Amino acid sequence: MLHSRVGRVAAICGLLAVLFALMVGLGTATPAPKMGDYPAEDALAADYDRYVGESVQVTGTVTKTEPVKIAVGYEYTANSEYHSGTLTITVRNVDKAVAEGESLQVYGTLGPDQTITAENSVRVPAMNYTAMYLVSAIAGLWTLGRLICGWRLDWQTWALCRREHRLRPIQTGLGKIREVLF
Structure with missing residues (x-):
């Protein structure tokens, strides 16, 4: 079956x-606290009062400290209507020092008036996200480079084939520059 283009x-x-x-x-699954899937942002925005007193x-x-x-x-x-926005929630009993702009993950009991009494919290400095995206971009480019240097696309069979002579990254880059300039 997978030996033909149609397959x-x-x-x-x-x-x-x-x-x-x-x-x-999986996008329509409802929270299941017994399985460790607690109500989150979307569930609170949809029906806040339903979850008051629950984990x-x-x-x-963090917008304020x-x-x-x-x-x-x-x-x-x-009801076939899309809703999006931002909730501002006051968090009590945060056991870690936080700074504005940091990401804070909070597990706790939901209270009235958009409050959470934290039982556990994890703060993520804003720089961590920058480092994560940078490392991911470098890894993606490295993987793409390895794919281009070691493999080629056979347009006749629509198959990925190993190159007989592996390209060096510098050869590939210089070849593309020559194609554009000449």
């Missing part, structure tokens, strides 16, 4: 359909 296209379409079905199916887990950006307030973004769909 490969059918396999790719099938895998994309399964991916889409899983994305939609919740939210992640947001005395008292600690975090801004949590939400997105949900109800």
Whole structure:
């Protein structure tokens, strides 16, 4: 089946359909605290009063430090209407020093008037996200470079084939520059 162009296209379409079905199916799952899936930002925005007194887990950006307030973004769909925005939640009993702009993940009990009494919290300095994106970009470029230098696309069979003579990254870059200039 995967030895023909039609078979490969059918396999790719099938895998994309399964991916889409899983994305939609898992996207509609409701919180299950017994399984460690606590109500989060979207559930609180949709029906805040329903979760008052229950354990919740939210992640947001610190907007104020005395008292600690975090801004949590939400997105949900109800009655075929899309809702998005930001909730400002006051967090009590934060056991770590936090600074404005940091990300704060809080697990605790939801109280009235948009408050959470924290049982546990984790702060993530803003610089960590920059480092994460930088390392991910470098890894992605390195992987793309290895793919281009070691493999080629055979347009006749729509297959990825190993190159007989592996390209060096400098050769590849200089070859592309020559193609553009000459």
